[in-house]
Amino acid sequence: MTDRYPTRTSRAPELLAREDPVCWGEPGGGPLGEEDLAVYAATGFHCAERLLTDDEVAQCNAELTRLAGDPRLLHDDRLVREGGTGEVRSVFEVHRLSEPVARVLAAPKVVGLACQILGSEVYVHQSRINYKPGFGGGPFYWHSDFETWHAEDGLAAPRALSVCLALAPNHPHNGALMIMPGSHLTFVTCRGSTPPGHFRRSLSSHDPEIGTPDRASLTTLADRHGIRMITGPAGSATVFDSNCMHGSNGNITPFPRANLFVVFNSVDNAPGKPFAAPGRRPSFIAARDITPFGR
Amino acid sequence: MTDRYPTRTSRAPELLAREDPVCWGEPGGGPLGEEDLAVYAATGFHCAERLLTDDEVAQCNAELTRLAGDPRLLHDDRLVREGGTGEVRSVFEVHRLSEPVARVLAAPKVVGLACQILGSEVYVHQSRINYKPGFGGGPFYWHSDFETWHAEDGLAAPRALSVCLALAPNHPHNGALMIMPGSHLTFVTCRGSTPPGHFRRSLSSHDPEIGTPDRASLTTLADRHGIRMITGPAGSATVFDSNCMHGSNGNITPFPRANLFVVFNSVDNAPGKPFAAPGRRPSFIAARDITPFGR
Numbered sequence: 001m002t003d004r005y006p007t008r009t010s011r012a013p014e015l016l017a018r019e020d021p022v023c024w025g026e027p028g029g030g031p032l033g034e035e036d037l038a039v040y041a042a043t044g045f046h047c048a049e050r051l052l053t054d055d056e057v058a059q060c061n062a063e064l065t066r067l068a069g070d071p072r073l074l075h076d077d078r079l080v081r082e083g084g085t086g087e088v089r090s091v092f093e094v095h096r097l098s099e100p101v102a103r104v105l106a107a108p109k110v111v112g113l114a115c116q117i118l119g120s121e122v123y124v125h126q127s128r129i130n131y132k133p134g135f136g137g138g139p140f141y142w143h144s145d146f147e148t149w150h151a152e153d154g155l156a157a158p159r160a161l162s163v164c165l166a167l168a169p170n171h172p173h174n175g176a177l178m179i180m181p182g183s184h185l186t187f188v189t190c191r192g193s194t195p196p197g198h199f200r201r202s203l204s205s206h207d208p209e210i211g212t213p214d215r216a217s218l219t220t221l222a223d224r225h226g227i228r229m230i231t232g233p234a235g236s237a238t239v240f241d242s243n244c245m246h247g248s249n250g251n252i253t254p255f256p257r258a259n260l261f262v263v264f265n266s267v268d269n270a271p272g273k274p275f276a277a278p279g280r281r282p283s284f285i286a287a288r289d290i291t292p293f294g295r
Numbered sequence: 296m297t298d299r300y301p302t303r304t305s306r307a308p309e310l311l312a313r314e315d316p317v318c319w320g321e322p323g324g325g326p327l328g329e330e331d332l333a334v335y336a337a338t339g340f341h342c343a344e345r346l347l348t349d350d351e352v353a354q355c356n357a358e359l360t361r362l363a364g365d366p367r368l369l370h371d372d373r374l375v376r377e378g379g380t381g382e383v384r385s386v387f388e389v390h391r392l393s394e395p396v397a398r399v400l401a402a403p404k405v406v407g408l409a410c411q412i413l414g415s416e417v418y419v420h421q422s423r424i425n426y427k428p429g430f431g432g433g434p435f436y437w438h439s440d441f442e443t444w445h446a447e448d449g450l451a452a453p454r455a456l457s458v459c460l461a462l463a464p465n466h467p468h469n470g471a472l473m474i475m476p477g478s479h480l481t482f483v484t485c486r487g488s489t490p491p492g493h494f495r496r497s498l499s500s501h502d503p504e505i506g507t508p509d510r511a512s513l514t515t516l517a518d519r520h521g522i523r524m525i526t527g528p529a530g531s532a533t534v535f536d537s538n539c540m541h542g543s544n545g546n547i548t549p550f551p552r553a554n555l556f557v558v559f560n561s562v563d564n565a566p567g568k569p570f571a572a573p574g575r576r577p578s579f580i581a582a583r584d585i586t587p588f589g590r
Binding site: 135136139141142171172173175178215218219222223227229247248249250251252253254255 | 434437543544
């Protein structure tokens with residue numbers, strides 16, 4: 001198979017035009033209307049305020065608390081803890097660890113968005129709850145998810161998306177998600193090569209060197225597209241294309257953030273051999289089971 | 296003199312009610328009308344979009360470039376440089392180093408705001424240009440300026456204010472100033488004592504331990520008052536009371552920030568013996584010459 005999105009090479013970074021569609025589906029095929037789909041195709045993302053009910057938000061937050069305190073998960077790799085305090089920062093594969101979370105993600109208003117945009121059945125490539133404390137929670141540097149999923153997980157095409165469900169209010173001041181609208185149409189190649197076990201570094205919120213776009217490319221994209229900060233009350237959803245350039249600033253406010261993330265990939269874009277990594281990432285980070293999810 | 300704002304002691308932090316007025320002047324005494332003054336008294340700050348002309352902004356930016364490159368200032372303490380790269384991050388006492396900057400600050404639309412709010416003539420307690428680069432510029436943790444000026448510079452009362460003039464656009468996403476509106480009415484005492492030469496640490500943007508409010512007090516204030524992020528185009532001004540709780544997040548965007556800060560203190564609130572420090576700060580950080588400025 002030709003690699004249409006070469007990355008992690010010794011060559012200087014390049015801005016490549018995306019070769020694949022953004023929307024693969026039709027207005028009749030799910031929750032989004034014609035205009036919503038057109039905006040998604042142009043910007044690479046869609047925001048829905050209060051997609052989850054207050055009850056669903058409360059259930060997910062309760063599950064985070066329950067899982068963080070479950071003694072059976074004390075040494076489970078899927079719970080990523082803060083170095084110093086041992087506090088849980090991320091719970092991976094949360095749709096398998098929690099029945100209530102799985103129910104939320106399997107609702108037509110969630111997985112149906114993915115099926116419609118990707119024009120096929122989808123599987124959960126990754127799911128996680130992220131908890132970012134206040135008072136100095138770190139930034140998450142700019143990146144394209146697809147760059148990683150292509151290089152390390154063997155996804156040939158950006159026929160995948162993330163749904164980010166806010167479990168706490170996202171304010172402009174507490175490190176909300178930032179997206180460069182329209183950046184999903186450009187693939188920024190990254191210099192370098194992936195060392196074995198690199199995925200461990202990508203679990204922390206700090207700027208990894210591998211798979212990180214260079215400053216000149218980021219400046220070009222930011223000048224061209226600007227930066228949109230995604231805010232909203234708990235329960236709000238942001239659906240964004242796998243190749244959106246995105247990141248988040250740190251958070252010195254007292255207000256923590258918590259988000260439920262799910263990555264849906266088209267079953268027609270099944271993971272293969274990594275395009276630029278010595279081995280595959282563990283399945284709790286990058287699923288290999290492509291059983292259609294939800295319906 | 297009784298210390299009505301005791302801080303940097305061994306006692307647990309306390310929230311003390313402010314004993315001094317916020318507005319000392321009258322609607323007829325300057326650029327602000329009755330409503331503006333009432334909002335300032337209640338929130339502790341006032342925003343004015345495009346207070347400076349584009350020409351004035353360009354002049355100030357040119358002065359920053361000129362001063363940063365002036366070989367005579369290479370070893371001048373007033374130019375604070377980045378540890379690694381040697382790039383200039385702050386220029387102190389900029390109203391003495393630069394005639395064009397002094398002219399901007401002496402305009403009735405700038406110094407007149409201070410005279411009106413403080414109800415007296417004022418002097419420049421401190422002036423500086425701050426340059427914050429993009430791609431990871433650090434945060435500035437929550438603090439009240441008055442806590443420092445009281446403890447280290449001997450200002451008895453919070454009869455002082457800052458004017459922050461934006462020399463580049465302040466977006467929600469590039470680490471804009473955050474204020475807790477109404478927090479200026481509460482004085483948060485800090486635990487600890489000031490070591491000699493402490494001012495050197497306060498020149499960096501990192502969280503100093505001394506003079507830093509505790510997390511419980513910050514949470515109380517944030518819950519009570521919320522957080523307002525101050526954005527606006529270049530040339531915008533924010534005038535804020537010396538006891539406002541404020542800070543700024545880091546900045547991973549490519550967009551740098553540059554601000555011209557000036558601290559005006561009432562000539563009737565002249566600096567005395569520090570209330571909680573072994574010695575005074577250098578005069579380029581805390582002036583002792585209280586000659587009325589501007590008019």
